[in-house]
Amino acid sequence: MAKVMLVTGGSRGIGAAACRLAARRGYDVGINYAGRGDAADAVASAVRQAGRRAVTVQADVADTASIAGMFDRVEAELGPIDAFVNNAGIVHEAKPLADLDEATVRRVLEVDLVGAILCAREAVRRMSRARGGKGGVIVNTSSIATRRAGEVKLVAYGIAKGGLDVLTEQLGREVAAEGVRVCGVKPGLIDTEIHATMGVGDRLGQLGAGVPIGRAGTAEEVAEAVLWLCSDHASYVTATSFDIGGGR
Ligand code: NAP
Numbered sequence: 596m597a598k599v600m601l602v603t604g605g606s607r608g609i610g611a612a613a614c615r616l617a618a619r620r621g622y623d624v625g626i627n628y629a630g631r632g633d634a635a636d637a638v639a640s641a642v643r644q645a646g647r648r649a650v651t652v653q654a655d656v657a658d659t660a661s662i663a664g665m666f667d668r669v670e671a672e673l674g675p676i677d678a679f680v681n682n683a684g685i686v687h688e689a690k691p692l693a694d695l696d697e698a699t700v701r702r703v704l705e706v707d708l709v710g711a712i713l714c715a716r717e718a719v720r721r722m723s724r725a726r727g728g729k730g731g732v733i734v735n736t737s738s739i740a741t742r743r744a745g746e747v748k749l750v751a752y753g754i755a756k757g758g759l760d761v762l763t764e765q766l767g768r769e770v771a772a773e774g775v776r777v778c779g780v781k782p783g784l785i786d787t788e789i790h791a792t793m794g795v796g797d798r799l800g801q802l803g804a805g806v807p808i809g810r811a812g813t814a815e816e817v818a819e820a821v822l823w824l825c826s827d828h829a830s831y832v833t834a835t836s837f838d839i840g841g842g843r
Pocket of ligand 1: 604605627631634655656657683684686737738781782783784785786788789
């Protein structure tokens, strides 16, 4: 029987690449999105073309009341979730913290941290062998911004991702004996649409050449790591995150 993966923010960028690769690796895929149903539908078509089942689910992960319903819908249509990719995320405009308004700080923390914590909680409730589940893997999409956010004026975002790294390490330890692995990926500069929301023009062009490997990464390069972490090849890996940053 096919394994089942749910990806938050699966409609575009890194999440979409993870959904497409997951289908090629034999997963049925739940594709969460916030507003871009058209993009989620395109990813679902690609999953089906690869011969797997797909379901798209609209849910704003910051609207925490909708999280359980998102898991319910995917499990009802595809079966119990084996792998949960906690990937939905936003950035704020690149600005000194002193110029950032409170609503923006709160929104970034609500989506990138509070939403991610409560999504991970929901995944554990369903996966934990101590709670009647069959085990599973959670992969959190963090960022190298935990170390570099100050340089690029993304401090609030970096704080949210720092919290996500603690979630990976400490939840990973908490549930390791319950058959649930919790891992994280920390992408560097990856070529997705997220950069257009930071208000700094051609960010990939400006920063890409300064990456030691000489270019921005692709969403597919991050997806490869996500799929490895979800696989049995990573069976002894938990409570840890690693960079996919081209040396940055
Ligand atoms: P992206 O291309 O902008 O895609 C973002 C995805 O998240 C979309 O599918 C979007 O859904 C979804 N999303 C946004 N807010 C959401 C919400 N409140 N609830 C549910 N879904 C939501 O971004 P990306 O670059 O792929 O980023 C994916 C993750 O990687 C994020 O956590 C980001 O912080 C992290 N990351 C990215 C980079 C990079 O350089 N790209 C580097 C480090 C870390 P819609 O399509 O419906 O809007």
